[in-house]
Amino acid sequence: IGSHTKLDDDFMDELEEVLFSSDIGVDITMRIVNDLRRDVKKNLLKDTSEVIGFIESELVSIVRGAKVEPVDATVETKPYVILVIGVNGAGKTTTIGKIASRFTARGESVLLAAADTFRAAAIDQLATWAQRSGSDLVSHKNGSDPSAVVFDALKAARARGCDVLIADTAGRLHSKVNLMEELKKVKRIISRELPGAPHETLLVLDATTGQNAVSQARIFDEAIGVTGIALTKLDGTAKGGVVLNIMETLKIPVKLVGVGERIEDLRPFVPEDFVHAIFS
Amino acid sequence: NLSDRFEGIVKRIQGLHKLTEENISESMREVRMALLEADVNVGVVKKFIADVKQQAVGVETMRGVNPGHQVVKIVHDELVKTLGGQTEKINFAERGPTVILMTGLQGSGKTTTTAKLARNLSSQGYRPMLVSVDIYRPAALEQLKVLGQQLDVPVFDSTVDMDPIDICRQALDALKQTGCNVLVVDTAGRLHIDDNMMDELARIRQTVNPTEILFVADSMTGQDAVTAAREFNERIGMTGVVLTKLDGDTRGGAALSIKQVTGAPIKFMGVGEKINQLEVFHPERIAGRILG
Numbered sequence: 001i002g003s004h005t006k007l008d009d010d011f012m013d014e015l016e017e018v019l020f021s022s023d024i025g026v027d028i029t030m031r032i033v034n035d036l037r038r039d040v041k042k043n044l045l046k047d048t049s050e051v052i053g054f055i056e057s058e059l060v061s062i063v064r065g066a067k068v069e070p071v072d073a074t075v076e077t078k079p080y081v082i083l084v085i086g087v088n089g090a091g092k093t094t095t096i097g098k099i100a101s102r103f104t105a106r107g108e109s110v111l112l113a114a115a116d117t118f119r120a121a122a123i124d125q126l127a128t129w130a131q132r133s134g135s136d137l138v139s140h141k142n143g144s145d146p147s148a149v150v151f152d153a154l155k156a157a158r159a160r161g162c163d164v165l166i167a168d169t170a171g172r173l174h175s176k177v178n179l180m181e182e183l184k185k186v187k188r189i190i191s192r193e194l195p196g197a198p199h200e201t202l203l204v205l206d207a208t209t210g211q212n213a214v215s216q217a218r219i220f221d222e223a224i225g226v227t228g229i230a231l232t233k234l235d236g237t238a239k240g241g242v243v244l245n246i247m248e249t250l251k252i253p254v255k256l257v258g259v260g261e262r263i264e265d266l267r268p269f270v271p272e273d274f275v276h277a278i279f280s
Numbered sequence: 281n282l283s284d285r286f287e288g289i290v291k292r293i294q295g296l297h298k299l300t301e302e303n304i305s306e307s308m309r310e311v312r313m314a315l316l317e318a319d320v321n322v323g324v325v326k327k328f329i330a331d332v333k334q335q336a337v338g339v340e341t342m343r344g345v346n347p348g349h350q351v352v353k354i355v356h357d358e359l360v361k362t363l364g365g366q367t368e369k370i371n372f373a374e375r376g377p378t379v380i381l382m383t384g385l386q387g388s389g390k391t392t393t394t395a396k397l398a399r400n401l402s403s404q405g406y407r408p409m410l411v412s413v414d415i416y417r418p419a420a421l422e423q424l425k426v427l428g429q430q431l432d433v434p435v436f437d438s439t440v441d442m443d444p445i446d447i448c449r450q451a452l453d454a455l456k457q458t459g460c461n462v463l464v465v466d467t468a469g470r471l472h473i474d475d476n477m478m479d480e481l482a483r484i485r486q487t488v489n490p491t492e493i494l495f496v497a498d499s500m501t502g503q504d505a506v507t508a509a510r511e512f513n514e515r516i517g518m519t520g521v522v523l524t525k526l527d528g529d530t531r532g533g534a535a536l537s538i539k540q541v542t543g544a545p546i547k548f549m550g551v552g553e554k555i556n557q558l559e560v561f562h563p564e565r566i567a568g569r570i571l572g
């Protein structure tokens with residue numbers, strides 16, 4: 001797209017294709033393309049680089065719409081509770097390891113709750129991350145009630161004076177009513193035990209996911225409220241453009257970005273970098 | 281759904297004798313939008329629409345049949361045909377043990393599908409053995425061992441300090457000794473742009489010489505489905521595709537994208553987290569979902 005200089009139909013078609021391929025979706029793409037055609041007609045945009053700039057600023061303004069509180073803000077209430085949710089395989093457990101290590105790196109104590117009591121070796125996986133990040137772990141046997149694990153973890157966090165409690169949950173498809181009910185119960189237990197908690201409900205989304213991410217965000221938000229999104233696997237070739245739709249329609253901010261499988265592969269979400277990557 | 285979207289457009293085609301490029305252009309635009317909303321890759325949509333136009337243009341409108349419905353039927357049939365009209369089976373070795381290699385991006389469902397496959401193979405009378413060469417993901421080896429135990433299927437005892445190629449060689453030896461006749465190799469999730477990991481996968485393939493390479497893809501993947509599928513196909517090869525998490529509400533357009541760019545048959549669908557939730561691929565069902 002950088003090789004075009006004339007604002008002709010070829011350029012517009014290619015631009016539309018770039019926007020679609022980043023998973024921005026039909027609505028936002030068509031809106032941008034229509035605004036563009038109108039401005040080009042009025043001779044408000046003279047060349048291709050102006051067009052890219054126009055689109056980038058339009059996209060950044062969508063992203064800026066949501067108000068952002070960083071996930072690892074200074075911990076004021078103790079324990080600061082983060083509930084991590086999302087569909088199967090999105091990267092929840094790995095992201096928890098990364099977040100935990102950012103807290104422990106600045107001297108805060110972290111307790112992890114292994115509330116994925118269903119999947120094979122889920123507890124072992126989290127235990128490894130607890131070890132790597134210098135966090136404590138509360139877990140029960142496989143097959144036990146996730147709400148019971150979270151309840152115990154909260155008790156332990158308060159007894160030990162932990163700064164942060166991060167609860168890992170089992171992957172679940174938002175379309176499964178019984179699994180969403182299980183999640184609501186986990187949240188109820190947390191709020192009842194510690195009013196105001198969870199302080200952060202983080203939805204983990206895989207950047208390779210298409211438009212289904214919108215219904216994931218909407219349904220998880222309707223069920224228990226989502227305060228932030230962690231967008232994982234941005235080190236791949238997927239652009240994760242679907243979060244623009246989510247930020248615009250649901251006002252949920254993307255707070256973190258996963259860029260790899262190692263403990264240090266976590267970055268804060270930077271709107272300009274994110275939008276710029278769509279065109280690079 | 282697509283028929284509803286055609287409501288207004290149909291009136292314009294009504295009363296015409298033939299479908300022409302002109303009188304179906306509006307319906308083709310609706311189809312394009314529906315496919316893009318369903319996550320079909322934009323380049324794949326272009327080619328698909330071109331193929332549909334080839335099928336549709338010149339077709340006589342049938343008396344008593346709503347032309348819009350006729351167009352929908354042409355689109356639906358072309359979609360089913362592209363997705364793979366018939367059910368395909370696992371390629372078993374002509375003689376000696378069969379090796380099946382599982383490949384794919386991170387979190388797509390390879391390990392779970394490996395176990396589901398083992399259960400299917402056992403029920404068909406085969407004696408499968410499983411092995412994981414994922415020495416990277418925390419507790420990956422444990423995950424497969426736990427699943428193997430649930431099925432009472434042997435899992436080669438690999439450990440994280442072993443080299444993946446050595447694990448393969450030792451597992452092949454163990455296969456001979458235990459009298460198992462199918463080895464399913466679970467690999468670590470990897471990015472198609474990670475040269476080191478793609479090279480490793482190529483070496484694994486070379487070592488185990490599989491007759492079946494299954495690319496396991498998450499059915500909710502968006503536009504990027506083509507990029508990974510193409511790379512895996514070119515660098516490693518694939519004889520079949522498994523689409524996972526189809527028990528969700530995703531439209532599943534990735535199915536069309538992957539099939540069109542690789543030509544590899546979609547063989548199985550993961551329809552749940554439980555070990556018995558693997559089904560043979562049904563193109564008509566997926567076509568219906570994609571068209572909405």
Ligand SMILES: Nc1nc2c(ncn2[C@@H]2O[C@H](COP(=O)(O)OP(=O)(O)OP(=O)(O)O)[C@@H](O)[C@H]2O)c(=O)[nH]1
Nearest residue numbers: 088089090091092093094171233258259260386387
């Ligand atoms: N390349 C890359 N891989 C990632 C990233 N985040 C997670 N992964 C990988 O994605 C796979 C799934 O990660 P998990 O943390 O197990 O995902 P999960 O959401 O906890 O999965 P379930 O608990 O089974 O639902 C693993 O192979 C991770 O290493 C990322 O930012 N980049």
Ligand SMILES: Nc1nc2c(ncn2[C@@H]2O[C@H](COP(=O)(O)OP(=O)(O)OP(=O)(O)O)[C@@H](O)[C@H]2O)c(=O)[nH]1
Nearest residue numbers: 088089386387388389390391392469525550551552
């Ligand atoms: N609902 C549903 N979940 C699935 C399906 N297949 C796999 N899963 C879940 O998806 C998540 C990831 O599955 P894994 O088998 O660990 O994926 P993987 O490809 O081996 O992951 P990596 O080894 O990290 O690349 C787990 O929570 C599985 O239970 C499916 O068909 N439906």
Ligand SMILES: [Mg+2]
Nearest residue numbers: 092093116122
């Ligand atoms: Mg997990």
Ligand SMILES: [Mg+2]
Nearest residue numbers: 390391420469
């Ligand atoms: Mg795995």
